[in-house]
Amino acid sequence: MDTPATLVDRALSTLRRVVIEGVTPEVDAGRFAIKRCVGDRVRVQADVFADGHDQLCARLLFRRAEESDWQESPMLLIENDRWEGEFEVGELGRYVYTIMGWVDAYGTWAADLAKRAKAGADISVDALRGVELLQVARDRAKGADRQELAYAAERLRELARGNPNVAVDFAQSDELKELTNRNRDFTQDTRYERELPVVVDPPRARFGAWYEMFPRSCTTDAKRPGTFRDCATRLAYVASMGFDVLYLAPIHPIGLTERKGKNNSLTPAADDVGSPWAIGGTEGGHKSIHPQLGTLEDLKGLQRQARDLGLEVALDIAYQCSPDHPYVKEHREWFRERPDGTVQYAENPPKKYQDIYPFDFESKHAAELWEELKSIVVYWAEQGFRIFRVDNPHTKPFAFWEWLISDVKRDYPDVILLSEAFTRPRVMYQLAKLGFTQSYTYFAWKNTSAELTEYFTEMTQTPVREFFRPNLWPNTPDILNEYLQKGGRPAFAARFILAATLGASYGIYGPAFELYENRPIEAGSEEYLNSEKYEVRVWDTNNPNSLKDLITRVNAIRKASAALHGDWTLRFHPVDNEQLIAYSKVSEDFSDMILVVVNLDPRNRQSGWVSVALKDLKLGENQAYQVHDLLTDARYVWHGSINFVQLDPSILPAHIFRVHPIG
Amino acid sequence: MDTPATLVDRALSTLRRVVIEGVTPEVDAGRFAIKRCVGDRVRVQADVFADGHDQLCARLLFRRAEESDWQESPMLLIENDRWEGEFEVGELGRYVYTIMGWVDAYGTWAADLAKRAKAGADISVDALRGVELLQVARDRAKGADRQELAYAAERLRELARGNPNVAVDFAQSDELKELTNRNRDFTQDTRYERELPVVVDPPRARFGAWYEMFPRSCTTDAKRPGTFRDCATRLAYVASMGFDVLYLAPIHPIGLTERKGKNNSLTPAADDVGSPWAIGGTEGGHKSIHPQLGTLEDLKGLQRQARDLGLEVALDIAYQCSPDHPYVKEHREWFRERPDGTVQYAENPPKKYQDIYPFDFESKHAAELWEELKSIVVYWAEQGFRIFRVDNPHTKPFAFWEWLISDVKRDYPDVILLSEAFTRPRVMYQLAKLGFTQSYTYFAWKNTSAELTEYFTEMTQTPVREFFRPNLWPNTPDILNEYLQKGGRPAFAARFILAATLGASYGIYGPAFELYENRPIEAGSEEYLNSEKYEVRVWDTNNPNSLKDLITRVNAIRKASAALHGDWTLRFHPVDNEQLIAYSKVSEDFSDMILVVVNLDPRNRQSGWVSVALKDLKLGENQAYQVHDLLTDARYVWHGSINFVQLDPSILPAHIFRVHPIG
Numbered sequence A, B: 001m002d003t004p005a006t007l008v009d010r011a012l013s014t015l016r017r018v019v020i021e022g023v024t025p026e027v028d029a030g031r032f033a034i035k036r037c038v039g040d041r042v043r044v045q046a047d048v049f050a051d052g053h054d055q056l057c058a059r060l061l062f063r064r065a066e067e068s069d070w071q072e073s074p075m076l077l078i079e080n081d082r083w084e085g086e087f088e089v090g091e092l093g094r095y096v097y098t099i100m101g102w103v104d105a106y107g108t109w110a111a112d113l114a115k116r117a118k119a120g121a122d123i124s125v126d127a128l129r130g131v132e133l134l135q136v137a138r139d140r141a142k143g144a145d146r147q148e149l150a151y152a153a154e155r156l157r158e159l160a161r162g163n164p165n166v167a168v169d170f171a172q173s174d175e176l177k178e179l180t181n182r183n184r185d186f187t188q189d190t191r192y193e194r195e196l197p198v199v200v201d202p203p204r205a206r207f208g209a210w211y212e213m214f215p216r217s218c219t220t221d222a223k224r225p226g227t228f229r230d231c232a233t234r235l236a237y238v239a240s241m242g243f244d245v246l247y248l249a250p251i252h253p254i255g256l257t258e259r260k261g262k263n264n265s266l267t268p269a270a271d272d273v274g275s276p277w278a279i280g281g282t283e284g285g286h287k288s289i290h291p292q293l294g295t296l297e298d299l300k301g302l303q304r305q306a307r308d309l310g311l312e313v314a315l316d317i318a319y320q321c322s323p324d325h326p327y328v329k330e331h332r333e334w335f336r337e338r339p340d341g342t343v344q345y346a347e348n349p350p351k352k353y354q355d356i357y358p359f360d361f362e363s364k365h366a367a368e369l370w371e372e373l374k375s376i377v378v379y380w381a382e383q384g385f386r387i388f389r390v391d392n393p394h395t396k397p398f399a400f401w402e403w404l405i406s407d408v409k410r411d412y413p414d415v416i417l418l419s420e421a422f423t424r425p426r427v428m429y430q431l432a433k434l435g436f437t438q439s440y441t442y443f444a445w446k447n448t449s450a451e452l453t454e455y456f457t458e459m460t461q462t463p464v465r466e467f468f469r470p471n472l473w474p475n476t477p478d479i480l481n482e483y484l485q486k487g488g489r490p491a492f493a494a495r496f497i498l499a500a501t502l503g504a505s506y507g508i509y510g511p512a513f514e515l516y517e518n519r520p521i522e523a524g525s526e527e528y529l530n531s532e533k534y535e536v537r538v539w540d541t542n543n544p545n546s547l548k549d550l551i552t553r554v555n556a557i558r559k560a561s562a563a564l565h566g567d568w569t570l571r572f573h574p575v576d577n578e579q580l581i582a583y584s585k586v587s588e589d590f591s592d593m594i595l596v597v598v599n600l601d602p603r604n605r606q607s608g609w610v611s612v613a614l615k616d617l618k619l620g621e622n623q624a625y626q627v628h629d630l631l632t633d634a635r636y637v638w639h640g641s642i643n644f645v646q647l648d649p650s651i652l653p654a655h656i657f658r659v660h661p662i663g
Helices: A004-013 A105-118 A124-140 A143-162 A164-171 A174-182 A231-240 A296-308 A326-330 A366-382 A398-411 A425-434 A449-461 A482-502 A548-560 B004-013 B105-118 B124-140 B143-162 B164-171 B174-182 B231-240 B296-308 B326-330 B366-382 B398-411 B425-434 B449-461 B482-502 B548-560
Strands: A019-024 A034-037 A041-049 A056-064 A071-074 A076-079 A082-088 A093-103 A196-201 A208-213 A245-248 A312-317 A346-348 A351-353 A387-391 A416-420 A505-509 A571-573 A580-586 A593-599 A606-611 A624-629 A635-639 A642-647 A654-661 B019-024 B034-037 B041-049 B056-064 B071-074 B076-079 B082-088 B093-103 B196-201 B208-213 B245-248 B312-317 B346-348 B351-353 B387-391 B416-420 B505-509 B571-573 B580-586 B593-599 B606-611 B624-629 B635-639 B642-647 B654-661
Touching: A019 A093, A019 B425, A041 A056, A041 A093, A041 B425, A056 A082, A071 A082, A082 A093, A105 A124, A105 A164, A105 A174, A124 A143, A124 A164, A124 A174, A143 A164, A143 A174, A208 A231, A231 A296, A245 A387, A296 A312, A312 A366, A312 A416, A366 A398, A398 A425, A416 A425, A425 B019, A425 B041, A449 A482, A449 A571, A449 A580, A482 A505, A482 A548, A482 A580, A482 A593, A482 A654, A580 A606, A580 A642, A593 A642, A642 A654, B019 B093, B041 B056, B041 B093, B056 B082, B071 B082, B082 B093, B105 B124, B105 B164, B105 B174, B124 B143, B124 B164, B124 B174, B143 B164, B143 B174, B208 B231, B231 B296, B245 B387, B296 B312, B312 B366, B312 B416, B366 B398, B398 B425, B416 B425, B449 B482, B449 B571, B449 B580, B482 B505, B482 B548, B482 B580, B482 B593, B482 B654, B580 B606, B580 B642, B593 B642, B642 B654
Parallel strands: A034 A196, A208 A245, A208 A505, A245 A312, A312 A387, A387 A416, B034 B196, B208 B245, B208 B505, B245 B312, B312 B387, B387 B416
Antiparallel strands: A019 A041, A041 A082, A056 A071, A056 A093, A076 A082, A093 A196, A346 A351, A571 A580, A580 A593, A593 A654, A606 A642, A624 A635, A624 A654, B019 B041, B041 B082, B056 B071, B056 B093, B076 B082, B093 B196, B346 B351, B571 B580, B580 B593, B593 B654, B606 B642, B624 B635, B624 B654
């Protein structure tokens, strides 16, 4: 805290009259970065004001973090001491920004002079004050500025004597205002006390459709697990549906000790394949590939083929070991010992997971452990992979992630890390603040209109959106929610459309999803019966009832609609039937406007009146507009706010309208 | 910004797993103090969480700013990682507080052990982990703690072997949890990164009724201005109405040069008395007393008499000079010169105020100027005055006020400074943040139910309340609003009751107020006709139609009602007639509950249905309760939320109900 003495000194030595506060965006007083994508404009607002009524100037300062010179961008007064400016982040990596402001003495004087002249006052003495201000600026200036200011001072003095009206006009020139401000007393500038960081990611960080699959299930015979080479066919299938990211369940050797059998059995059969998250065996660990899948070259081949089809392959990072992982022998010190001398396995008392050994992040050898764990991401990045889904990050220390992610992104600023944390809200948000590019959400458990509206308003309309990028999954290998279990195909269709339109980033775990696999292992559980986590599954992707065509259509709509490439314009529109939900997204220039209506009831036809929030779509009070259903190609003309909708889930549970204003 | 290298070091050297963020209250990341009064409890909340699922402990740390040792107070988990604690501020001056948290390794283990035992697991090995934890704590401990921990470790080991169930119970003891936490590894504690300041003021800073008057008008003959001695009678009158603070318009010598005449005339008569805000004459300046009022001794006598009647005298601080102020001759360097060599007078172009010279706070001699200005407050503080109303603080630099107030309050922590700034919202809030104890508000211009509800919700239910204490004035010598001009006596009565019940602190400018003086100098102006600013006014305080009795009654109600001693419990209750407004305040323990209903229409009887927000008054859904009108002594029994009211402004424009739950 300042002592009164230092305060006197500071207050008197240079009197910075301008206050800058209330800066947005700003995460936790600048402790964490905001997130943007390459090409975005960062819009910054602040309260900038001083005592009295003088005119002020404000500038937005920004630079790439590794550069030292600031660039400047103007800030303009919006209203009531609130100012706004913006800058573009054109490159990957980190930027910082801050704000400066100062009292515009010359501009204040010039405006006052005009007021006085307008009121018919004698301005001869007042005009001389302007001469003084120009002379003071002249004394500070160099070169051409100095000459110009000297000339202007003389000219103003002459005009004040002979031709006051012309003097007033002369004084107002933008050039003089520019000149005096450029040669002001910089020691009196107020600089905002913090420099605020920005992380700039590739566009895929904001927009993309993910498809998760188990490569070993790319087979027509469960006894013969699929290889990377077998995945080629599945690759074309996934690409044909319009997905952007193909995320593979872990591809590493799987332990034998304590291996789980089918349906999580503790007594596996000899040919049971085990969970790919039980990482590590005699064949190697996190940097090795399961021999049944193929070689590193096969994986790279898959990656090449995928890229040719517009698909990016994402890998899984799960920092845990099977008891057979080489680390367990070679680096026993990275694990905690139990009092009986055995390695401490994972637990959630009273449950025990003897097949998984967690690392001891607090061990005395944490430095080596942390470096090794980082080297796993670096290794796969060196192999050309850029997208990673990170398993259970909330069970590792926050400081570990902050260090790992910032370090990896220094060399690979285009890396995308998806945080698979399903835990308490503050922990999920903290992981996002620390650097995870995207995050799983509670979407799978938000099924009613009220729940969806509240949750998505929080994620898209509050400061949370500055650091937390949702990636919506209606299902995962761990999550088959009750709504899907009980609602059958219409439920899958509805949840798919919600995920793909509420979220610019979303994903499904397939082919279980499009084949609406909905059998739980037991009533009340969200685990799949015959889960792929523990066995090879053969999928009939040619099933004529598959959701494949709907998915293909929706992904095509997403790609063609700029409105659906981001989440920040999401707005909900009231419907008088709570089984229906309506929401819109628009492109930045409002040239593309999407209005989605979904029937959340998978069993019954539902109808109701939507109250379109016309302002959110820049529509007039009684304006007519066409709503064009991009799913069915049907077109309707709507008028004003209140309009009727009816949706039969057995046919199609949603409209995805493009809105065209008429006239 | 941290480089990755320093981050590795920090992350690894000590691993502080607990995160502390989202601390409330906190003003601008701790840049400014929150405000409290002596005896208040400061309730602090924070998000406190770690990775994983371990149990945590959190403590609130606090101390007087000038002391170095922290005191501790427990924090408890409310829900979802949000913790709360509180501490009392028992003394005037400054306090600071912060938060610390840590992972409770022993507590986590003990809880897990209980879960395992309940599930029937063999806990013999798990129990030994507890022995290890006790031993580690023992190795850190000294004295009795060391012995106790050593004993506990041995005892646990024995029980684990022979009597596991008893071991589980033994492990749960609060004493062991206390012992292990007291002897934890303190290097792993997380300390919140900021220490947050509190300013503690006297209770009068929160609750008080102010009465402003011009002492020279305490006379029965306008030709013979009143003296401090003449004020004795008026003193008894003000005290009899139940006021707490008597605020005197400036009492200093008044300049002759450019003196204003009656009704702000530029051509004064020889006997015109001038504006008391044109401070300074041949008789002296800001530390002198106008000879026509009396001597310093007379003033001190007035102060003594006032205190005997329960009234505290407040003085006016207006940092500006008449052209005749001694400073103008002696310290010409404290003023700005115009290019023609004259002193720069006050302006609001095109308006000119040649009778007022502002100080040049940016002059090269600002250091001496600032010290001198501070010495004025100190001088009057030395004379025993503690309450000051500060004129137009928004036209002086913010840094000046921050320095002056913090410096004065170091020696006089019981000083109360009321900021008379009527300017843009952010400037008003900034002055409050910088240290002003109380602030004038926009109350005078908030006349409709919607305006009042919005404005008072902002001031009492948002973080603004942490630093901004409103003091509500229905009128001042500068403000006679249109509502009062046109609404006559009923309008004055309604605005009075609003001020006195919406605001724990309020004031009126009298006797103009209670005699409902409502003539403006011209239509559209808020200036009084025959304003006391420029002439002596004789007031008939015995006028039988005076609002004196209503004021007396309301001030008595205020004093007797704990609910009205603060603003934070203010809640509005909807009424189906917008001419009526209803709101409540409650005491901390809900033993005193006040519900006010005001008819805002000064001309017509209005009736409507109030929807009492029952929860805010801790009333049940269909509960009966008595509402006792403290103004008329009438009593009604109400049931549930919806109840009927009717108010005739020609009789009384408001109910002030005390609410008594029945049964």
